[in-house]
Amino acid sequence: MTELTTSYLANKIDGKLTGPDIVIQGIFTFLNHAKPGDAVIRHWIDEKGVEIARNRGVSCVVTQNPKGDAVKTAQELDFPLIITPKIELANAFALRWSIEKFAPGSIRVVVTGTNGKSTTTHMIQNILNHAGYNCYTNTDSKSEFNTLIDPVVSDQISRFKAKTKKPIDAMVVEVSEVQGWMDKLMKDHAYLMTDAVKPDVLVLTNITMDHIGLINSIEETYAEIYGALAAVEKSCQNNYAVLNYDDPLLRKMAGEIVTCPSIISHGSVEPDFNPDLTVKSDGIHHEDELFLKMEDLPFKSKHFLQNTMAAIGACLALNIDTSAIKAGILSYSPLNRRFSILYQEPLIIDDFAHNPDGITATIKSASEMSEGTLIILFAVRGSRGEVINRLNAEALASALQAVDYSLIITSSSEVVDELNTVHASEIEVVRKVMDEHKLEHTFKEELEDALNYTLNTAKKEDTILLIGAQGMDPAKDILNRIKGPE
Structure with a gap:
């Protein structure tokens, strides 16, 4: 160097x-x-x-x-x-320098997109660990370490090398698809961070609206996520892109690839294409051969299956032995708040659903598991504005149309910090959407009060779904105090 x-x-x-x-x-x-x-x-x-x-x-x-x-x-x-x-230039340089110094010969995967980044990243790391790699990842349950706002990833890489006392021979890096500082877009964030990592494999999970205020259209989101692909296209050295073909915008993006990277696709079989990986009634198939039986998979929600196929695709691109891939998936334990089952009677599910697509998919999966009423405790997103909260509320209202439900809304006022405080206008817009759709609901300002109310109204056969971003993060600890650990 x-x-x-x-x-x-x-x-x-x-x-x-x-x-x-x-x-x-x-x-x-x-x-x-x-x-x-x-x-x-x-x-x-x-x-x-x-x-x-x-x-x-x-x-x-x-x-x-x-x-x-x-x-x-x-x-x-x-x-x-x-x-x-631009501070991101410094942090991108620091990341590139740290990889060259502490992990120069490592195989590398970048995962980005709107939803599913953390689960996919974590699962790939679990597979690589099973394959015998000393694998670093920046993923945590809150996705706080996936940006160029500060030198967190470069700092972590050096400390991971020192802690493990072994060469870092694999890296799976989660990259925020959109990032900003003080309500200002950090333009080309995904490009800069991906270019610094120089991955062998890029995984793109999906493209949907989030980070309202930093960006205000799906076209802007597309452009920011495309930056990660542009970084991989630039290097063009036997690399791969793993794309979710159930997302029409990612299919469009695939059509813009001229020569490289090579594509590994996953999704539903349709008349005009047959993805490399797909889900059928008996399990996950790779090139029309059964790869994993449905009955063996630890989780079966749509999002989990999509994340699993993405992880399989990434590891196949890296030529990881199929037995290690299967072992890594079958032994996988999800990150905190990723469709986590907290209690069995009643069934209580906790999920970090924080944007429209996540809310819709999570409610669908939870409703399919419920034998009674689906009781939803929904935390309003604090200090994120009326637009994203209206979009979330519309998704919530739409998902509840065909569900036997009970709805409680909270602002979690006693447990959030000043960066996540729910403002009156944000509560108002969510409740207004419920009224527009004639959906009955109960509002509780404090999270503990809302949890007590939810537990007191639930029957053994009901399912309780806790959804929301930071406002629902403390729910597990509060439940443990109220009910005791499972």
């Missing part, structure tokens, strides 16, 4: 260097993680932060927004401060 100096780094990220040109001895990380020699990346920093960095002995600080006397203090301390016009 080229020797990493502050001047070299500044040049690579279109930055301006204040202070000396020195060799960067450590890793890219956060200020509170930094050790002597490390390079710190922060979206903003003030003079106090510069002083802390210098006292910690870090090599330099990279920032987009120097505040207060940050520049003056750096000059007075003769400390390297790099100002970049």
Whole structure:
């Protein structure tokens, strides 16, 4: 690798260097993680932060927004401060550098799309672990580590190598399809992050509306997700794209591929095409041969089956032994809040359904499992605006039309932080949609109150579905306090 100096780094990220040109001895990380020699990346920093960095002995600080006397203090301390016009350029460089340093010969998969990223990423990692790879992934249950907002992935890669004390020979990286900072779109995020990883396989799950405010049309969403494919097309070195052909926009995207990457498709059989992987009544088929029996699969919801086919496709593209693929799927345990079954009597299902497609699919799957009434406890998305909440409410109303249901709505006011506080207008728009569709519902402001009400009205044969984003995250812990663990 080229020797990493502050001047070299500044040049690579279109930055301006204040202070000396020195060799960067450590890793890219956060200020509170930094050790002597490390390079710190922060979206903003003030003079106090510069002083802390210098006292910690870090090599330099990279920032987009120097505040207060940050520049003056750096000059007075003769400390390297790099100002970049876009923090994502710095974090993309850090990611690329970290992979080259700590995982240079690794096989790599990128997973992006609107829904199903975390489950698909996690399942691929489980398969690769079964195949004997020391596999890093950035996926967690809240999908908080899939962005170029900060140096989290580059920091994690170096620490994963140190923790496992073995070469990183595989990476599965979840990439946010759309990202922003302070309500401003971080344009080309999926392209930049995918290009930094340079994957052997790109998995695209689906394209639908989310992140309203950052983007406001399906066309914009398509363009941002296409960026990941454009990054793979650019390298064009025996790589693959795994595409969900049940999504018409991904079929359209497949039609725009000229020479590479090669496509592995999954979805329903239709007159004009037969995907490489498809679901039939007896299980998942690969090229018309039964690959996994339906009765053996740990979960059978539509979204889980789509995620499973995507994971199979990715691992087949990597030439992973089929016995390891099957073992990785059959032993798979889902991430928290991914159609998780919390209790059996009554059956309580918890799912991070936070946009229209996720809500529709989750209600359909839960209703098929219910032997009585489907009782839905729905958390309004806080501080996300009226548009996405209206779209979610419309999806909820549409999905309930053919279901024997009971609906409770909550704003989870006592458990959310200021970034997820539900505003009056957001509650109002959700309840207004229910009234427009003549759907009866009960509103409870606090989540614990809503959970108690839900439990008290449920019969043993009923199914309780907990859906929503951050507002429903604490539900499992509250239920454990109310009912005790299962």
